[in-house]
Amino acid sequence: QVQLQQWGAGLLKPSETLSLTCAVYGGSFSGYYWSWIRQPPGKGLEWIGEINHSGSTNYNPSLKSRVTISVDTSKNQFSLKLSSVTAADTAVYYCARGHEWELPEGYYYYYMDVWGKGTTVTVSS
Amino acid sequence: SSELTQDPAVSVALGQTVRITCQGDSLRSYYASWYQQKPGQAPVLVIYGKNNRPSGIPDRFSGSSSGNTASLTITGAQAEDEADYYCNSRDSSGNHLGVFGGGTKLTVL
Numbered sequence: 001q002v003q004l005q006q007w008g009a010g011l012l013k014p015s016e017t018l019s020l021t022c023a024v025y026g027g028s029f030s031g032y033y034w035s036w037i038r039q040p041p042g043k044g045l046e047w048i049g050e051i052n053h054s055g056s057t058n059y060n061p062s063l064k065s066r067v068t069i070s071v072d073t074s075k076n077q078f079s080l081k082l083s084s085v086t087a088a089d090t091a092v093y094y095c096a097r098g099h100e101w102e103l104p105e106g107y108y109y110y111y112m113d114v115w116g117k118g119t120t121v122t123v124s125s
Numbered sequence: 126s127s128e129l130t131q132d133p134a135v136s137v138a139l140g141q142t143v144r145i146t147c148q149g150d151s152l153r154s155y156y157a158s159w160y161q162q163k164p165g166q167a168p169v170l171v172i173y174g175k176n177n178r179p180s181g182i183p184d185r186f187s188g189s190s191s192g193n194t195a196s197l198t199i200t201g202a203q204a205e206d207e208a209d210y211y212c213n214s215r216d217s218s219g220n221h222l223g224v225f226g227g228g229t230k231l232t233v234l
Contacts, residue, residue, distance in 0.1 A: 035223065045160075045168065045211050047223035058221050094167055098223075100215075110215050110223070111158030111173035118167050 002027035006095045006116040008080075012123045018082040022095030022116055023075070029053050033098030034078040035112055036069060038091040046091075050098055051078055085123045092118040128216050129157075129226035136232040137202045145197045145229045147212030155214040157195035159188060162209045162228075171210075172197055199231075207233045 008020035022034070036048040049059035051069045059067050068081040082089060096112040103109065129149040137143035147157050156175055160168035170179050172188035185200045195214075199206055212226040 037225075044209075044228040045162075045213075045225040047213075047225060050223065058223075060222065099173075106154070107175075108155045108215070109174045110155055111170060111213065112160075113170050113173070113179060115167040115169070 002097065002114045004095050004097065004114055004116040006093075006119050008093075008119055008121070010120055010122060012085050012121065014086050014123060014125055015084055016123075018080070018085050018089065018093075018121055020080045020093055020095070020119055020121075021077055022079070023077045024097070025076070027097075029071075029073055029076045033058075033100060034069075034071065035096045035098045036080045037094045037096060037112075038089075039094070039118075040088075040091040048080065048082075048093075087123050090121065090123050092120050094118045128224045129212050129214060131210075131212060131226040131229045133227065134230045134232070136234055137199070138234050139204060140201055142198065142200045143202055143231065145199075145210050145231065147195045147197075147226045148193055149214060149224075149226075150193055150217035151214045151224070152190060152193050152195050156190055157188070157212045157214050159186075159195075159197045160211045160213065161206075162211065168211065202231075202233050204233050207231055 003025045006022040030053040033050040035050040051057045066083045071078045095116040097114040098112045100110045159172040161171045162168040171186050176188045187198045189196045210229045216222045216224040
């Protein structure tokens with residue numbers, strides 16, 4: 001059974017860089033989209049971005065200038081860096097495993113089936 | 126703003142059937158996935174694809190899709206189904222980005 005274990009600093013000052021890592025246990029690293037999602041207090045889920053095993057990335061345009069997602073296949077880990085944080089970046093950050101494939105009829109499946117427990121990140125001076 | 130639109134809140138009487146909907150242009154080519162989130166917990170996938178349930182998800186949860194609208198139906202809602210529900214898909218830009226709906230708070234009366 002695949003599990004994701006995530007960790008990183010939980011308290012940051014404005015202008016610092018958020019850094020989180022997610023380790024994949026019990027499954028293959030190839031063939032998936034390794035994703036980051038965040039949830040500000042009392043608000044909904046926001047997709048941050050993703051990376052596949054070969055290092056190809058997609059980022060939320062609203063965060064793209066500050067986000068870097070990287071992968072270390074030798075350790076089955078992927079990481080999130082978000083630079084120049086402000087109070088608006090205070091949120092619970094989740095890592096997740098994403099799937100996508102195309103059906104013969106031209107429709108696509110896209111979903112995230114395994115999630116980390118989440119890391120609370122607070123930005124405060 | 127989200128490219129996937131959900132009603133903010135829905136209520137259902139215990140044991141009755143409730144439908145939660147999600148609208149968006151990308152749903153004309155992507156099946157929505159649905160997540161249940163209870164307070165203080167990570168989201169849990171409940172429906173993906175045309176109408177697929179991960180292992181351990183009760184069969185009272187089902188999904189459907191028509192045009193630009195996806196639906197999550199709970200048949201015989203239980204007290205433990207009270208939660209926030211989010212739909213998810215790729216966006217409609219063609220840039221292969223992910224997007225979530227704003228979420229629906231389900232209250233079981």
